[in-house]
Amino acid sequence: MTNTPTLSRGGGESLTxxxxxxxxxxxxxxxxxxxxxxxxxRRFAESHGVSPxxxxxAYDKLVARGYLESRRGAGFFIRARATAPGPAAAPAPAVQEAQNGQNAQALDVVWLVRNMFCQMPHQQMPGTGVLPSEWLDASSVANALRAVARQNGDFLLNYGTPQGYLPLREQLQRKLAELEIGAAPEQFVTTAGVTQALDVVAREFTRPGDTILVDDPAWFLMFGSFAALGARVIGVPRLPDGPDLARLAELAALHKPKLYVINSVLHNPSSTxxxxxxxxxxxxxxxxHDFMIVEDDIYCDLHPGSTVQPATRLAALDQxxxxIYLSGFSKTMAANLRVGFIATSPELARRLADRKMLQTLTTSDIGERAVHRILSEGAYRKHAERMRARLDGLRARTVRQMERVxxxxxxxxPAGMFVWVDTGRDTNALAERAMAQGILLAPGSLFSPSQLPSTFMRLNVAAMQDPAIWRFLEKALSAGS
Incomplete structure (x- = not known):
């Protein structure tokens, strides 16, 4: 059976x-x-080298859990299972219009995110959006958490500060000053990652029926989040040096958007x-056209800096x-800390802090204190340099291998972890074939608000080191679509 991987006999989990x-x-x-x-x-046992x-x-357990049914004299069959309502919102009107009555795609954003959280070996997830855990500085995170736990224990038991831990906001002021963005501590609002930051901003500025412009392609998770608010999510074609300006002007005049969300530096998924x-x-x-710009700079610390490569941040020009500037530390420090932030005008920061309170009261003071300690001790800068150097050592070689297959x-x-590649075939079908072999790909359809089939996909150079990935790609691409 080709849809199950080789079984391991060396781990703690039984073969069954x-x-x-x-x-x-x-x-x-x-x-x-x-x-x-x-x-x-008998056939399953022989092909996998296990006893009948x-x-x-195993089959009996799968029957008991509702996955299989046993038909006397015919064998075991996959049971038709009721589909529970999923967490994904219905597509925004723009998505529905683009589908023109076609069936929904077999793969969707929830499919990708769910499988990113499966217990797969990370090296078999070239479609993931994070660095391998061994690339991160676990000891610094552990030391920071231990140091925080040794402090006066009252804060461990109480809420944090609605706008965020003040010493962290003071540290963020210094961090943004290095990017030539002036922001006082009262201009920051901490969030549970950039995901929450986008949601808080969208809730403040949009009402059902309003338009939000996004790059196309862009980070897929925000499409469903915005659609859940009733917003129309419309894509602006992204070129290597930024958006298609003519199209941006046309869409802005036509739809009067409230927001335009953009990765200025190391755009996801192209790293341009x-x-x-x-x-x-x-x-x-x-x-x-009187719209606000939301600048998502989550990959900030993976860029070597403007003295090495050009990097223009809209927040630095606009002050x-x-x-509205967003960033965080989930990509470079620890995803599990879930510490992000918003930087904006003082008046808007107060409004966003109020809106954040209506959603979650406060964010985790423990995580914010840990991030502050890591940033303030000075080792984080060296850690970011090591990550960039490691990516630089892989990127060119990995791109050449991509072209060879x-x-x-x-x-x-020239920087970042992602490469946006053209496969010449429908990457939804390619992703399904890869998943059957335990390999997670990120098909291009998920990166567009239209969700239409695409020949492109995003690959993470840090997660391309397993030879099985290259064997799959070479075989799949040489075999045709």
């Missing part, structure tokens, strides 16, 4: 439980279809950056008048 877990996951992911017949017990008793026990010339034009269009790289990025 490995079969149950893997088959259940394939059914949940719709790789194994309802009504399909499972291999016979192991397979019987905004040019200075385009940055000025984006600000001009925002003033002309937080029409630009048949991928086209329209723009080879």
């Amino acid at each position: 439980d490995q079969i149950v877990r893997t088959v259940a996951a394939r059914i949940d992911e719709r790789v194994l279809k309802s009504g399909s017949r499972m291999p016979s017990i 008793f192991t397979v019987v026990a 950056s905004l040019s200075a010339a385009k940055a000025y034009q984006v600000l001009r269009l925002a003033a002309e 937080l008048q029409r630009v 048949g991928l086209t790289v329209p723009v080879a990025p």
Whole structure:
């Protein structure tokens, strides 16, 4: 059976439980279809080198959990399972219009995010959006948490500060000053990552029916979040040096957007950056059409700096008048700390802090204190340099290997972890084939608010080191679509 991986005999999990877990996951992911017949017990046992008793026990567990049904004399079949309402919101009107009555895509944003959180080896997740855990500085995080725990214990038991831990906001003031962005502590609001920051800002500025412009392609998770608020999410074509300005002007005049969300530096998924010339034009269009710009700079610390490579931040040009700046530390410090922040005008910061309180009261004071300690001790800068150097050592070699296996790289990025590649075929189908072999890809359809089929996909150079990934890509691309 090709939809189950090689079983491990060296771990703590029994062979029976490995079969149950893997088959259940394939059914949940719709790789194994309802009504399909499972291999016979003898055939499964022979192909995986296990005893028939192991397979019987696994099949019985899957029957008990509602994944399989046993038909006397015919074998085991995948049970048709009721589909529970998922957490994803319905597509925004713009998405519905783009689909033109077509069936929804088999793969969606929830599919990708769910599988990113599966217990897969990270090296088999080239579609992931994070660095491998071994690249991060676990000892610094552990030391910071221990140091925080040794402080006066009252704060451990109480709420944090609605606008965020003041010493951290003071540290963020110094961090942004290095980027030539002036912001006093009262201009910051801490959040549970950039995800919450985007949600708080969108709730403040939009009402059902309002338009939010995003880059196309762009970070997929915000599409569903904005649509859940009733906003129309419309994509602006992203070029190597920033948005298509003519299209941005056209869409702004037509739809009167409230917000435009952009990665100026190390755009996700292409790792390209905004040019200075385009940055000025984006600000001009925002003033002309009266929309706010939300600058998501989550990959800030993976960029080597403007003295090494050009990097124009809209917030540095605008000084937080029409630009709302977002960033955080989930990509470079620890995703589990969930510490992000918003920088904006003092008046808007107060409003956003109030809105944050209506959602979550406060964010975790413990995490904010830990991040403050890591930043203030000075080792984080060296850690960021090591990450950038490690990515630099992999990127060019990995891009060359991508091209050797048949991928086209329209723009080879000079920094960052992502490469946006053209496969020449529908990457939804490619992702389904990869998932059947335990490899997670990120198909291009998920990065567009239209969700239409795409030949592009995002690859993470830090997660491309498993030879099995390259074998799959070479075989899949040489075989045709």
